[in-house]
Amino acid sequence: MATVSAKVYEHHKKADGTYNVKICVHHKRERKFIDTNHYVVRKQLTKDYKIKDSFVVEKVDRQLKEYRKVISELDDRLIDFTAESLRDFLRDKDEDIDFVKFCDNHIKRLRNDGRERSADNHRVIRNSLVDFFKRESFSINEYWLKNANNFHVWDYNLFWMSIRTNVAERLAAFYKS
Structure with missing residues:
Protein backbone atom coordinates (compact mmCIF):
# COMPACT_ATOMS: atom_id res chain seq x y z
CA MET A 1 0.00 0.00 0.00
CA ALA A 2 1.42 3.36 -1.02
CA THR A 3 0.99 6.45 1.12
CA VAL A 4 1.77 10.11 0.59
CA SER A 5 2.32 12.77 3.23
CA ALA A 6 3.76 16.26 3.59
CA LYS A 7 7.16 16.59 5.25
CA VAL A 8 9.43 19.40 6.32
CA TYR A 9 12.91 18.51 7.59
CA GLU A 10 15.08 20.63 9.85
CA HIS A 11 18.24 19.73 7.94
CA HIS A 12 16.72 21.05 4.67
CA LYS A 13 16.82 24.66 5.86
CA LYS A 14 17.94 27.01 3.07
CA ALA A 15 20.37 29.89 3.48
CA ASP A 16 17.45 32.35 3.47
CA GLY A 17 15.85 30.56 6.44
CA THR A 18 13.08 28.81 4.48
CA TYR A 19 12.22 25.14 4.29
CA ASN A 20 10.86 23.39 1.21
CA VAL A 21 7.71 21.36 1.83
CA LYS A 22 8.18 17.90 0.35
CA ILE A 23 5.71 15.16 -0.48
CA CYS A 24 6.89 11.82 0.88
CA VAL A 25 5.90 8.81 -1.23
CA HIS A 26 6.13 5.67 0.90
CA HIS A 27 5.79 2.37 -0.96
CA LYS A 28 7.21 -1.10 -0.41
CA ARG A 29 9.18 0.07 2.65
CA GLU A 30 10.95 2.79 0.66
CA ARG A 31 10.55 6.55 0.81
CA LYS A 32 11.05 8.95 -2.09
CA PHE A 33 10.36 12.67 -2.10
CA ILE A 34 8.71 15.13 -4.45
CA ASP A 35 9.67 18.79 -4.07
CA THR A 36 6.76 21.21 -3.97
CA ASN A 37 6.53 24.91 -4.82
CA HIS A 38 5.80 25.66 -1.17
CA TYR A 39 8.32 27.17 1.22
CA VAL A 40 7.74 27.91 4.87
CA VAL A 41 9.67 29.71 7.58
CA ARG A 42 10.17 28.43 11.12
CA LYS A 43 7.22 30.36 12.57
CA GLN A 44 4.86 28.55 10.14
CA LEU A 45 5.92 25.21 11.67
CA THR A 46 5.26 23.48 14.96
CA LYS A 47 8.21 22.46 17.11
CA ASP A 48 8.19 19.00 15.49
CA TYR A 49 8.21 20.55 11.98
CA LYS A 50 4.55 20.05 11.08
CA ILE A 51 2.99 22.80 8.98
CA LYS A 52 0.63 25.03 10.96
CA ASP A 53 -0.01 27.74 8.34
CA SER A 54 -3.57 27.00 7.17
CA PHE A 55 -3.00 28.43 3.68
CA VAL A 56 -0.02 26.13 3.02
CA VAL A 57 -1.79 23.18 4.67
CA GLU A 58 -4.78 23.66 2.36
CA LYS A 59 -2.59 23.81 -0.76
CA VAL A 60 -0.54 20.77 0.22
CA ASP A 61 -3.63 18.79 1.26
CA ARG A 62 -5.17 19.44 -2.14
CA GLN A 63 -2.06 18.00 -3.80
CA LEU A 64 -2.02 15.02 -1.45
CA LYS A 65 -5.68 14.27 -2.25
CA GLU A 66 -4.89 14.34 -5.96
CA TYR A 67 -1.94 11.96 -5.50
CA ARG A 68 -4.07 9.62 -3.37
CA LYS A 69 -6.74 9.58 -6.06
CA VAL A 70 -4.17 8.69 -8.73
CA ILE A 71 -2.74 5.94 -6.53
CA SER A 72 -6.23 4.53 -5.92
CA GLU A 73 -6.97 4.52 -9.64
CA LEU A 74 -3.86 2.41 -10.27
CA ASP A 75 -5.64 -0.52 -8.58
CA ASP A 76 -3.72 -3.77 -9.17
CA ARG A 77 -1.05 -2.03 -11.25
CA LEU A 78 0.33 -0.41 -8.10
CA ILE A 79 2.21 -3.62 -7.29
CA ASP A 80 4.35 -3.11 -10.42
CA PHE A 81 5.69 0.22 -9.16
CA THR A 82 8.74 0.78 -7.01
CA ALA A 83 8.74 3.80 -4.70
CA GLU A 84 10.95 5.63 -7.18
CA SER A 85 8.82 4.82 -10.23
CA LEU A 86 5.64 5.76 -8.33
CA ARG A 87 7.21 9.08 -7.32
CA ASP A 88 8.20 9.73 -10.94
CA PHE A 89 4.73 8.76 -12.16
CA LEU A 90 3.00 11.10 -9.70
CA ARG A 91 5.42 13.96 -10.36
CA ASP A 92 5.39 13.69 -14.17
CA LYS A 93 1.81 12.55 -14.86
CA ASP A 94 0.75 15.95 -16.20
CA GLU A 95 3.97 16.62 -18.08
CA ASP A 96 3.53 17.41 -21.74
CA ILE A 97 5.63 15.06 -23.88
CA ASP A 98 7.19 16.23 -27.14
Missing part, protein backbone atom coordinates in the same frame (compact mmCIF):
# COMPACT_ATOMS: atom_id res chain seq x y z
CA PHE A 99 6.18 13.29 -29.30
CA VAL A 100 8.76 13.92 -32.05
CA LYS A 101 11.56 13.98 -29.47
CA PHE A 102 10.18 10.77 -27.95
CA CYS A 103 10.09 9.14 -31.41
CA ASP A 104 13.66 10.21 -32.14
CA ASN A 105 14.90 8.69 -28.87
CA HIS A 106 12.96 5.48 -29.50
CA ILE A 107 14.30 5.19 -33.06
CA LYS A 108 17.84 5.77 -31.78
CA ARG A 109 17.38 2.98 -29.21
CA LEU A 110 16.10 0.62 -31.90
CA ARG A 111 19.14 1.37 -34.10
CA ASN A 112 21.49 0.84 -31.14
CA ASP A 113 19.84 -2.55 -30.60
CA GLY A 114 20.45 -3.45 -34.26
CA ARG A 115 16.75 -3.30 -35.16
CA GLU A 116 17.17 -1.26 -38.34
CA ARG A 117 13.91 -2.33 -40.02
CA SER A 118 11.84 -1.49 -36.96
CA ALA A 119 13.65 1.84 -36.71
CA ASP A 120 12.91 2.55 -40.38
CA ASN A 121 9.21 1.75 -39.89
CA HIS A 122 9.02 4.04 -36.87
CA ARG A 123 10.86 6.76 -38.80
CA VAL A 124 8.19 6.60 -41.55
CA ILE A 125 5.41 7.09 -38.99
CA ARG A 126 7.33 9.89 -37.28
CA ASN A 127 7.86 11.67 -40.60
CA SER A 128 4.20 11.23 -41.54
CA LEU A 129 3.15 12.89 -38.30
CA VAL A 130 5.63 15.74 -38.81
CA ASP A 131 4.21 16.24 -42.32
CA PHE A 132 0.67 16.14 -40.95
CA PHE A 133 1.32 18.74 -38.24
CA LYS A 134 3.64 20.75 -40.50
CA ARG A 135 6.17 21.24 -37.70
CA GLU A 136 9.01 19.38 -35.99
CA SER A 137 7.58 19.46 -32.48
CA PHE A 138 4.15 18.70 -31.04
CA SER A 139 2.67 17.30 -27.87
CA ILE A 140 1.36 13.75 -27.72
CA ASN A 141 -1.73 15.25 -26.06
CA GLU A 142 -2.23 17.51 -29.04
CA TYR A 143 -2.24 14.51 -31.33
CA TRP A 144 -4.64 12.43 -29.25
CA LEU A 145 -7.01 15.17 -28.22
CA LYS A 146 -7.32 17.11 -31.44
CA ASN A 147 -6.20 15.12 -34.45
CA ALA A 148 -6.40 11.37 -33.94
CA ASN A 149 -9.28 10.85 -36.35
CA ASN A 150 -7.97 13.31 -38.94
CA PHE A 151 -4.53 11.72 -38.99
CA HIS A 152 -5.94 8.25 -39.57
CA VAL A 153 -7.91 9.49 -42.58
CA TRP A 154 -4.91 11.43 -43.84
CA ASP A 155 -2.55 8.50 -43.24
CA TYR A 156 -4.94 6.06 -44.91
CA ASN A 157 -5.18 8.29 -47.99
CA LEU A 158 -1.40 8.73 -48.06
CA PHE A 159 -0.97 4.97 -47.80
CA TRP A 160 -3.26 4.25 -50.77
CA MET A 161 -1.77 7.09 -52.78
CA SER A 162 1.71 5.62 -52.29
CA ILE A 163 0.44 2.14 -53.24
CA ARG A 164 -1.18 3.50 -56.43
CA THR A 165 1.97 5.45 -57.32
CA ASN A 166 4.14 2.41 -56.66
CA VAL A 167 1.90 0.15 -58.77
CA ALA A 168 1.77 2.72 -61.58
CA GLU A 169 5.58 2.99 -61.59
CA ARG A 170 5.95 -0.79 -61.68
CA LEU A 171 3.42 -1.14 -64.50
CA ALA A 172 5.14 1.60 -66.50
CA ALA A 173 8.51 -0.10 -66.01
CA PHE A 174 7.01 -3.48 -66.98
CA TYR A 175 5.47 -2.17 -70.21
CA LYS A 176 8.63 -0.23 -71.14
CA SER A 177 10.71 -3.38 -71.18
Whole structure:
Protein backbone atom coordinates (compact mmCIF):
# COMPACT_ATOMS: atom_id res chain seq x y z
CA MET A 1 0.00 0.00 0.00
CA ALA A 2 1.42 3.36 -1.02
CA THR A 3 0.99 6.45 1.12
CA VAL A 4 1.77 10.11 0.59
CA SER A 5 2.32 12.77 3.23
CA ALA A 6 3.76 16.26 3.59
CA LYS A 7 7.16 16.59 5.25
CA VAL A 8 9.43 19.40 6.32
CA TYR A 9 12.91 18.51 7.59
CA GLU A 10 15.08 20.63 9.85
CA HIS A 11 18.24 19.73 7.94
CA HIS A 12 16.72 21.05 4.67
CA LYS A 13 16.82 24.66 5.86
CA LYS A 14 17.94 27.01 3.07
CA ALA A 15 20.37 29.89 3.48
CA ASP A 16 17.45 32.35 3.47
CA GLY A 17 15.85 30.56 6.44
CA THR A 18 13.08 28.81 4.48
CA TYR A 19 12.22 25.14 4.29
CA ASN A 20 10.86 23.39 1.21
CA VAL A 21 7.71 21.36 1.83
CA LYS A 22 8.18 17.90 0.35
CA ILE A 23 5.71 15.16 -0.48
CA CYS A 24 6.89 11.82 0.88
CA VAL A 25 5.90 8.81 -1.23
CA HIS A 26 6.13 5.67 0.90
CA HIS A 27 5.79 2.37 -0.96
CA LYS A 28 7.21 -1.10 -0.41
CA ARG A 29 9.18 0.07 2.65
CA GLU A 30 10.95 2.79 0.66
CA ARG A 31 10.55 6.55 0.81
CA LYS A 32 11.05 8.95 -2.09
CA PHE A 33 10.36 12.67 -2.10
CA ILE A 34 8.71 15.13 -4.45
CA ASP A 35 9.67 18.79 -4.07
CA THR A 36 6.76 21.21 -3.97
CA ASN A 37 6.53 24.91 -4.82
CA HIS A 38 5.80 25.66 -1.17
CA TYR A 39 8.32 27.17 1.22
CA VAL A 40 7.74 27.91 4.87
CA VAL A 41 9.67 29.71 7.58
CA ARG A 42 10.17 28.43 11.12
CA LYS A 43 7.22 30.36 12.57
CA GLN A 44 4.86 28.55 10.14
CA LEU A 45 5.92 25.21 11.67
CA THR A 46 5.26 23.48 14.96
CA LYS A 47 8.21 22.46 17.11
CA ASP A 48 8.19 19.00 15.49
CA TYR A 49 8.21 20.55 11.98
CA LYS A 50 4.55 20.05 11.08
CA ILE A 51 2.99 22.80 8.98
CA LYS A 52 0.63 25.03 10.96
CA ASP A 53 -0.01 27.74 8.34
CA SER A 54 -3.57 27.00 7.17
CA PHE A 55 -3.00 28.43 3.68
CA VAL A 56 -0.02 26.13 3.02
CA VAL A 57 -1.79 23.18 4.67
CA GLU A 58 -4.78 23.66 2.36
CA LYS A 59 -2.59 23.81 -0.76
CA VAL A 60 -0.54 20.77 0.22
CA ASP A 61 -3.63 18.79 1.26
CA ARG A 62 -5.17 19.44 -2.14
CA GLN A 63 -2.06 18.00 -3.80
CA LEU A 64 -2.02 15.02 -1.45
CA LYS A 65 -5.68 14.27 -2.25
CA GLU A 66 -4.89 14.34 -5.96
CA TYR A 67 -1.94 11.96 -5.50
CA ARG A 68 -4.07 9.62 -3.37
CA LYS A 69 -6.74 9.58 -6.06
CA VAL A 70 -4.17 8.69 -8.73
CA ILE A 71 -2.74 5.94 -6.53
CA SER A 72 -6.23 4.53 -5.92
CA GLU A 73 -6.97 4.52 -9.64
CA LEU A 74 -3.86 2.41 -10.27
CA ASP A 75 -5.64 -0.52 -8.58
CA ASP A 76 -3.72 -3.77 -9.17
CA ARG A 77 -1.05 -2.03 -11.25
CA LEU A 78 0.33 -0.41 -8.10
CA ILE A 79 2.21 -3.62 -7.29
CA ASP A 80 4.35 -3.11 -10.42
CA PHE A 81 5.69 0.22 -9.16
CA THR A 82 8.74 0.78 -7.01
CA ALA A 83 8.74 3.80 -4.70
CA GLU A 84 10.95 5.63 -7.18
CA SER A 85 8.82 4.82 -10.23
CA LEU A 86 5.64 5.76 -8.33
CA ARG A 87 7.21 9.08 -7.32
CA ASP A 88 8.20 9.73 -10.94
CA PHE A 89 4.73 8.76 -12.16
CA LEU A 90 3.00 11.10 -9.70
CA ARG A 91 5.42 13.96 -10.36
CA ASP A 92 5.39 13.69 -14.17
CA LYS A 93 1.81 12.55 -14.86
CA ASP A 94 0.75 15.95 -16.20
CA GLU A 95 3.97 16.62 -18.08
CA ASP A 96 3.53 17.41 -21.74
CA ILE A 97 5.63 15.06 -23.88
CA ASP A 98 7.19 16.23 -27.14
CA PHE A 99 6.18 13.29 -29.30
CA VAL A 100 8.76 13.92 -32.05
CA LYS A 101 11.56 13.98 -29.47
CA PHE A 102 10.18 10.77 -27.95
CA CYS A 103 10.09 9.14 -31.41
CA ASP A 104 13.66 10.21 -32.14
CA ASN A 105 14.90 8.69 -28.87
CA HIS A 106 12.96 5.48 -29.50
CA ILE A 107 14.30 5.19 -33.06
CA LYS A 108 17.84 5.77 -31.78
CA ARG A 109 17.38 2.98 -29.21
CA LEU A 110 16.10 0.62 -31.90
CA ARG A 111 19.14 1.37 -34.10
CA ASN A 112 21.49 0.84 -31.14
CA ASP A 113 19.84 -2.55 -30.60
CA GLY A 114 20.45 -3.45 -34.26
CA ARG A 115 16.75 -3.30 -35.16
CA GLU A 116 17.17 -1.26 -38.34
CA ARG A 117 13.91 -2.33 -40.02
CA SER A 118 11.84 -1.49 -36.96
CA ALA A 119 13.65 1.84 -36.71
CA ASP A 120 12.91 2.55 -40.38
CA ASN A 121 9.21 1.75 -39.89
CA HIS A 122 9.02 4.04 -36.87
CA ARG A 123 10.86 6.76 -38.80
CA VAL A 124 8.19 6.60 -41.55
CA ILE A 125 5.41 7.09 -38.99
CA ARG A 126 7.33 9.89 -37.28
CA ASN A 127 7.86 11.67 -40.60
CA SER A 128 4.20 11.23 -41.54
CA LEU A 129 3.15 12.89 -38.30
CA VAL A 130 5.63 15.74 -38.81
CA ASP A 131 4.21 16.24 -42.32
CA PHE A 132 0.67 16.14 -40.95
CA PHE A 133 1.32 18.74 -38.24
CA LYS A 134 3.64 20.75 -40.50
CA ARG A 135 6.17 21.24 -37.70
CA GLU A 136 9.01 19.38 -35.99
CA SER A 137 7.58 19.46 -32.48
CA PHE A 138 4.15 18.70 -31.04
CA SER A 139 2.67 17.30 -27.87
CA ILE A 140 1.36 13.75 -27.72
CA ASN A 141 -1.73 15.25 -26.06
CA GLU A 142 -2.23 17.51 -29.04
CA TYR A 143 -2.24 14.51 -31.33
CA TRP A 144 -4.64 12.43 -29.25
CA LEU A 145 -7.01 15.17 -28.22
CA LYS A 146 -7.32 17.11 -31.44
CA ASN A 147 -6.20 15.12 -34.45
CA ALA A 148 -6.40 11.37 -33.94
CA ASN A 149 -9.28 10.85 -36.35
CA ASN A 150 -7.97 13.31 -38.94
CA PHE A 151 -4.53 11.72 -38.99
CA HIS A 152 -5.94 8.25 -39.57
CA VAL A 153 -7.91 9.49 -42.58
CA TRP A 154 -4.91 11.43 -43.84
CA ASP A 155 -2.55 8.50 -43.24
CA TYR A 156 -4.94 6.06 -44.91
CA ASN A 157 -5.18 8.29 -47.99
CA LEU A 158 -1.40 8.73 -48.06
CA PHE A 159 -0.97 4.97 -47.80
CA TRP A 160 -3.26 4.25 -50.77
CA MET A 161 -1.77 7.09 -52.78
CA SER A 162 1.71 5.62 -52.29
CA ILE A 163 0.44 2.14 -53.24
CA ARG A 164 -1.18 3.50 -56.43
CA THR A 165 1.97 5.45 -57.32
CA ASN A 166 4.14 2.41 -56.66
CA VAL A 167 1.90 0.15 -58.77
CA ALA A 168 1.77 2.72 -61.58
CA GLU A 169 5.58 2.99 -61.59
CA ARG A 170 5.95 -0.79 -61.68
CA LEU A 171 3.42 -1.14 -64.50
CA ALA A 172 5.14 1.60 -66.50
CA ALA A 173 8.51 -0.10 -66.01
CA PHE A 174 7.01 -3.48 -66.98
CA TYR A 175 5.47 -2.17 -70.21
CA LYS A 176 8.63 -0.23 -71.14
CA SER A 177 10.71 -3.38 -71.18
